[in-house]
Amino acid sequence: MTTLASTAALKATMDAYYRDVGDAAEHKTAPVAWCTSVGPAELLRALGYRVFFPENHAAMLGAARTANRYMPLAHAHGYSQEICSYLTSDIGAYLAGESPMQAYGLSGTPRADVLVFNTNQCRDVRDWFEWYGRRWNVPVVGIRSPRALEEVTDDDVDAITRQIERLVPTLESVAGTRLDAGRLAEAVRRSRECSDLWERVLHTAAQSPAPLTFFDGTVHMGPAVVLRGAEEAVAYYRTLLGELEQRAGEGNAAVSGESFRLYWDGMPIWGRLRALSNLFAEFRTAVVASTYCNSWIFSTLDPADPMHSMARASLELFIVRSEQAKEDYIARMIEEYHVDGIVFHDCRTCPNNTNTRYGMPRRLSDRLGLPSLVLDGDVNDLRCVSDEQARTNVEGFVEQIADARVAVRGAQG
Amino acid sequence: MRYAGVDSGSWNTKAVVIDTDARVLGTRVVRSGADLAGAATRAYDGALEHAGCARADIAAVWATGFGRHSVAFADGSRTELDCHARGAAHYVPGPLTVVDVGGQDAKVIRMDAGGQRLSHRMNRKCAAGTGSFLDEIALRLGVAIETLDMLAAGSNEELELSSFCTVFAGTELLTLIRNGKQPADLAMAAYRSLVKRIVAMDVLDGRVAATGGVIAHHPAMVRLLAEQVRGEIIVPPHPQEMGAFGAALAARDGAAAVGPAAATGGTAHG
Numbered sequence: 001m002t003t004l005a006s007t008a009a010l011k012a013t014m015d016a017y018y019r020d021v022g023d024a025a026e027h028k029t030a031p032v033a034w035c036t037s038v039g040p041a042e043l044l045r046a047l048g049y050r051v052f053f054p055e056n057h058a059a060m061l062g063a064a065r066t067a068n069r070y071m072p073l074a075h076a077h078g079y080s081q082e083i084c085s086y087l088t089s090d091i092g093a094y095l096a097g098e099s100p101m102q103a104y105g106l107s108g109t110p111r112a113d114v115l116v117f118n119t120n121q122c123r124d125v126r127d128w129f130e131w132y133g134r135r136w137n138v139p140v141v142g143i144r145s146p147r148a149l150e151e152v153t154d155d156d157v158d159a160i161t162r163q164i165e166r167l168v169p170t171l172e173s174v175a176g177t178r179l180d181a182g183r184l185a186e187a188v189r190r191s192r193e194c195s196d197l198w199e200r201v202l203h204t205a206a207q208s209p210a211p212l213t214f215f216d217g218t219v220h221m222g223p224a225v226v227l228r229g230a231e232e233a234v235a236y237y238r239t240l241l242g243e244l245e246q247r248a249g250e251g252n253a254a255v256s257g258e259s260f261r262l263y264w265d266g267m268p269i270w271g272r273l274r275a276l277s278n279l280f281a282e283f284r285t286a287v288v289a290s291t292y293c294n295s296w297i298f299s300t301l302d303p304a305d306p307m308h309s310m311a312r313a314s315l316e317l318f319i320v321r322s323e324q325a326k327e328d329y330i331a332r333m334i335e336e337y338h339v340d341g342i343v344f345h346d347c348r349t350c351p352n353n354t355n356t357r358y359g360m361p362r363r364l365s366d367r368l369g370l371p372s373l374v375l376d377g378d379v380n381d382l383r384c385v386s387d388e389q390a391r392t393n394v395e396g397f398v399e400q401i402a403d404a405r406v407a408v409r410g411a412q413g
Numbered sequence: 414m415r416y417a418g419v420d421s422g423s424w425n426t427k428a429v430v431i432d433t434d435a436r437v438l439g440t441r442v443v444r445s446g447a448d449l450a451g452a453a454t455r456a457y458d459g460a461l462e463h464a465g466c467a468r469a470d471i472a473a474v475w476a477t478g479f480g481r482h483s484v485a486f487a488d489g490s491r492t493e494l495d496c497h498a499r500g501a502a503h504y505v506p507g508p509l510t511v512v513d514v515g516g517q518d519a520k521v522i523r524m525d526a527g528g529q530r531l532s533h534r535m536n537r538k539c540a541a542g543t544g545s546f547l548d549e550i551a552l553r554l555g556v557a558i559e560t561l562d563m564l565a566a567g568s569n570e571e572l573e574l575s576s577f578c579t580v581f582a583g584t585e586l587l588t589l590i591r592n593g594k595q596p597a598d599l600a601m602a603a604y605r606s607l608v609k610r611i612v613a614m615d616v617l618d619g620r621v622a623a624t625g626g627v628i629a630h631h632p633a634m635v636r637l638l639a640e641q642v643r644g645e646i647i648v649p650p651h652p653q654e655m656g657a658f659g660a661a662l663a664a665r666d667g668a669a670a671v672g673p674a675a676a677t678g679g680t681a682h683g
Contacts, residue, residue, distance in 0.1 A: 144555075251577075362532075371531070372532070374534070388479060389518070389535055392492050392494065392535070396492040396493075396530075396533055398532040399492060400531075400532075400533075402669060403495075403529060403668075403669075404530075
């Protein structure tokens with residue numbers, strides 16, 4: 001992983017966030033809402049909620065390689081090994097009474113006053129939240145999004161806007177306050193600013209050598225996930241962008257001797273983040289762009305029209321779109337980031353964030369004339385990961401790209 | 414000039430010595446066991462003995478296979494994906510699809526007319542598409558793995574093993590035995606099951622060549638693969654040692670290593 005000076009600011013930002021949301025839950029200093037990663041966070045912030053994102057919590061369990069300790073507890077409660085391992089590791093950790101939040105002096109995951117989902121990602125987030133809702137006897141509300149959209153139409157946006165608006169009375173009631181239009185516009189403005197900065201951060205990797213990789217991005221995206229709509233995230237990305245632009249200007253490479261550039265589609269394998277980062281680097285290969293990190297770019301957010309623009313941003317997401325729209329998106333990224341090949345992660349328990357199962361790798365390879373690799377694994381369940389197979393797959397893939405380059409040069413004389 | 418390749422597989426370690434024209438001068442196959450480095454040495458020395466030459470006669474030796482990074486005396490390494498493809502392509506012109514079935518993995522590698530790899534697929538983290546599946550079935554049938562193919566040759570009834578899982582397939586086998594099914598038919602059903610897993614990994618088109626220890630020792634696999642693809646399955650010479658042969662070709666050709674071996678990467682060998 002790339003050593004960045006901004007990492008200290010990242011840690012401080014994330015630490016302060018965890019303590020703040022934890023304090024709110026434990027000392028009742030503010031209402032606490034759980035929100036799915038692309039749920040209506042701006043609305044919750046405008047109502048004064050401290051917002052907790054259990055997907056972030058589950059990723060922490062994955063990165064700490066403790067997820068497999070907890071998942072069996074959720075399986076025993078009837079939550080299958082075949083469903084989202086974020087869900088099963090998070091619920092399992094709760095059942096075990098353990099959480100990475102305890103490192104921040106908290107007793108565990110912050111208890112929610114309300115849980116707010118958006119099924120734009122999957123149905124699992126709703127099932128996940130409803131488990132806690134029953135446990136704590138608190139409201140679970142949400143947005144039921146359409147899926148596989150070819151185009152995002154005004155009708156689609158209107159329908160989601162109405163759903164967001166219908167959340168307001170419940171959220172006002174739990175928070176004990178009325179929604180202030182100015183505060184909502186301000187939260188959306190900050191969210192958009194965060195998104196724009198995050199996009200510029202990622203885009204520094206469009207140049208060669210790239211100053212950061214996908215693996216770095218999965219770590220530095222923390223504030224974009226949990227502090228969307230808050231000033232702290234904006235401040236952090238100003239710092240990070242400054243450092244990366246400087247590194248890019250100086251030609252500082254995230255991967256020493258960068259020779260090959262790849263695109264990553266699908267979820268990270270949290271428990272193998274560093275190992276995979278090192279593995280690609282060993283082969284002088286930079287994974288320079290990803291669907292995953294790009295999924296926190298919401299360029300249509302507009303403080304002049306908060307509700308509609310939140311609805312549109314939630315529908316324009318990659319994961320909500322049709323196969324054709326997804327392929328067109330990846331094709332644009334391939335061109336923009338000048339990559340030599342595509343790695344698809346077939347994430348065993350996350351079919352919605354897996355794009356290998358309906359023929360996309362072959363279609364894209366044929367369309368773009370680029371090789372693709374399918375890596376079998378999982379976001380949190382390391383039982384689905386084979387380190388040796390991953391190593392051979394990656395090494396063999398880079399060999400293939402290198403050999404093809406040599407052959408082209410040979411043919412050119 | 415002489416060159417050598419060592420394929421450090423999960424089950425067996427294979428070594429091959431070739432001359433400049435890629436003629437095979439010596440081979441050796443030994444059990445890998447837990448000591449991969451020791452097995453590599455034994456296989457290499459055995460192949461040298463078979464070829465009637467000494468280490469000093471070898472211009473370069475390259476390693477491949479699961480334990481390729483454990484072969485300390487190697488001058489370079491390539492993955493088994495590259496070496497099986499490289500070896501098969503030496504004998505069979507492209508476009509070519511190589512099916513390699515080993516003890517603990519299976520792979521399908523597609524190559525273009527010029528011998529460049531286009532794609533590869535490996536089995537998932539599961540034994541069901543590999544030689545280990547046959548070991549389990551032989552154990553359940555109470556026969557030595559070496560005799561499974563001969564047993565299957567006497568099959569008269571077409572049976573299916575429906576389980577995806579190797580362990581459950583073993584249980585299913587016991588049920589079929591209890592229902593009076595014949596061991597020969599069960600052995601053939603096991604081969605049929607394995608072949609179905611392999612043909613599901615990728616499209617087998619163009620010329621199809623099969624390599625690996627399972628192919629070498631279980632001719633039933635080749636017949637069933639041919640039935641599945643409705644065409645010829647080419648088994649090149651020394652299919653079990655194809656990875657080691659490919660590594661020897663890489664040593665001869667000085668293929669650029671992209672991994673840690675690139676740092677050592679020379680082709681001279683003392």
